[in-house]
Amino acid sequence: MRQVADVPAMDGRHHEAMTTMTLPFTIRDATPTDFPRLAELLSATWPDAITTAEGLAEEDRERDPTCHIERFVTEQDGVIHGLAVIEQAPGMYHPRKFIAWLRVHPDFEGRGVGSALYAELERRLGALNALSYISFTREDHVGGMRFLARRGFTEKMRYFESRLDVAAFDFTAWHDVVPNVEANGFEIKAWADFPDDAAHRRKFYELFAELREDVPRPEPATPVSYEQWTKWVFESPYFIPEANFIAVDTRTDTWAGYSALWRPDAGEYLSTGLTGVHRAYRRNKLALAMKLRAIRHAKDRGVPEIRTNNETNNRPMLSINEALGYVKQPAWVDFVKVLREE
Structure with missing residues (x-):
């Protein structure tokens, strides 16, 4: 545990220039008992993406044990002001590359918390002999964008979150899409329609493993094991068997595409996960048909909103979402900082 006091502030959503209001606090490792705070x-x-203590615990349960994770906080008299996290992603794993980020409670911005967490974060990354790390913020968080830019980060990628008002969605213009897809030899089925046995799970995994190779990401994709994928999917409380849709070529029984809806940690919406179609099966409107099935699922159950994320240069998927009426939100921005050459 390190004692910290009177650290100049350079962080904050609204109060970046407030450098005189400082707090005495300690920096310590976080534990599961801190999850509620x-x-x-x-x-x-x-506040538009609520996190729960149960969600943090589930995140740890689903984590690949080969990937590094550490969390540390600033605290004074039992009050946690800020959090920093250093972690690795199993889907783009490198032993010396990390994802590292920090958050400061809005009530304590501009009081040295972010600067202190950042200094500790860089110290720990140095101890890990890190080559580089990715951090992120949202483009409308002006203070966060400046905070990263002033510390030597460069922009890597942007992602739009887009949201669909399900209640307002009108299927009239789209009524013939799924029937036409089916007439061309395909069927859109939910995972719940298949036997939940080892053979079908393996086929599902192979579909996921191939489709994810085309997903834009800030670092090269690395394999995800069948065991890890099973933990993410079948053991997850967010998995919805009736809302994981698979496009099947009925002529060959080939699984040609996939799109899924997932429960959030909290909130009245569903989130779109991986959506993809095998390259050989593109231009058959399979992605559109699967998305329409997902919207029907949400509408029939009274879910008011669907949220999805797409890299800003992924025009094929963005075009589908735009045509369906998804509304773009401020983009999330990935930044990278190189600490030493590989």
């Missing part, structure tokens, strides 16, 4: 902090920083 961390959930409160994370929810306060991005």
